[in-house]
Amino acid sequence: MRRLSSSVCSPSSHRLNPVTSMATGSNSLIWFRKGLRVHDNPALEHASKASSGSMYPVFVIDPRYMEPDPSAFSPGSSRAGVNRIRFLLESLKDLDSGLKKLGSRLLVLRGEPGEVLVRCLREWKVKRLCFEYDTDPYYQALDFKVKEYASSVGVEVFSPVSHTLFNPTDIIQKNGGKAPLSYQSFLKIAGEPSCAESELVMSYSSLPPVGDVGSIGVSEVPKLEELGYREDEQDEWTPFRGGESEALKRLNNSISDKAWVANFEKPKGDPSAFLKPATTVLSPYLKDVKKHTSPPVSLLGQLLWREFFYTTAFGTRNFDKMKGNPIxxxxxxxxxxxxxxxxxxxxxxYPWIDAIMVQLLKWGWMHHLTRHSVACFLTRGDLFIHWEQGRDVFERLLIDSDWAINNGNWMWLSCSSFFYQALPTPYVSIVSLLMLHILRRCFSGGGFQYNRIYSPVSFGKKYDPEGKYIRHFLPVLKDMPKQYIYEPWTAPLSVQTKAKCIVGKDYPKPMVMHDAASKECKRKMGEAYALNKKMNGNIGDDDLKDLRRKLETDEESNIRNQRPKLN
DNA sequence: CCAGAGTTGTGCCT
DNA sequence: AGGCACAACTCTGG
Structure with a gap:
């Protein structure tokens, strides 16, 4: 197998690579967090080189993510819906069985990860600590503490970059200390994504044995119930199973379907195709399993977008907030x-919007264009609600939720951040004419402008005029005739009665009228943009408060003026 | 200053 | 299905 690689992701560029002592007989600890996989895992590979010692494979169940929260709006913890937790447990189970096949096993511990790790290092006399480098702020802070402790007691730390193909630190450094703000400039700086020959570590004949765990309480991978959740809490579960094996199966299926690969064009996938999704549905697994084959350019492009978001997220202050976020x-x-x-x-x-949100709640996954649709509706399109609040809902419910990509996309979709583009000449020079053709088609078209608003009615109708998607996720509308299914409030009462769905009783009336609401949103966005321009980005709380007051006053008077005169 | 460009808009025409 | 008008932003490059 060939491996997607580049000059900056070769093993020599792994950050923190202090291979100081190769003392035999010393114990190593591999700390699993995101990369829940056996193959293509440099941290695991390094830990396993402790030839005559023991290797402790550890996963820490963090109450911050896993503690049940009965007050949350759906089953799960405050930060993760139950689908995400289940997906994680399935991934851990698969990892455990992968390790067991090689004579090892996964040790599951509970508690604040930093404290747990320190206890393990001490108790098991660990000389070498290995874990995948992570750019998320939570792990940056956590890993800083753990590394500080490790170095104070002389434990070797190996923390390779293997979650992304490029090292965000290198790219930011190459760009003069700042993250590139456009996809094209990212490509320019990142360099050629070459498909270098580099053998994958696909199989081990065996792994070092797990040593004595002493007084530390370790367990097998717990069941959902053991974490305080109930199996019957939800009537429809996500059809997607977690784990490296499942991910590799999906990857192989996708890649071996030649016709599918040849026709892959991300923007053209049918967002309403839910029985056979029009994208790869690899994203939840890509969190854990990196892609290693040489993909077609269109797929490669998708992977590079991920790299781009990671780099921008890592290089931007307060990336997950509006305030204090320079971009x-x-x-x-x-x-x-x-x-x-x-x-x-x-x-x-709006049935289209509601069906998407129900799919999110039940499956923890939906097509990316439907994500655009509901994100636009919540923010700049109709409701004018803060993208941070939508971001929180997605982050909690999506089984593929990812800090950098989720925040980046919400800023993008809410027109809060522009990622300006340049010509792709340096990139284009390295690809064949055929690839260039595909690239041009993929990259043509406009960017996000706040006047381009997804319609909660026509966008879905375009792909699914029968409303099959709506009927599946909103059974209350399953007998609504197709000419009304996207706008059931327009159906005559006789039709509503016959369909056993009275709008306002069985299904809600539309909370806003899209035409008026989107017009109002455009006006507000225009004013906000003008203020941002005028203040050159330096907008204080008071400026924002003043503008909010002005916009609301204008909105009221607009509504008043639209009212028919009484005399 | 203007023209051109930007990963994925809508509505209407043919 | 493909083309075009619509409305319309902010940056780059000349």
């Missing part, structure tokens, strides 16, 4: 908990 437009979003809850719970009265 984020300051916009006076509306504070409205009821509207947010209606959107979140699939009760907006």
């Amino acid at each position: 984020c437009k300051q916009i006076p979003w509306k504070e409205d908990h009821d509207m947010l809850a209606a959107w979140r719970d699939g009760k907006t009265g």
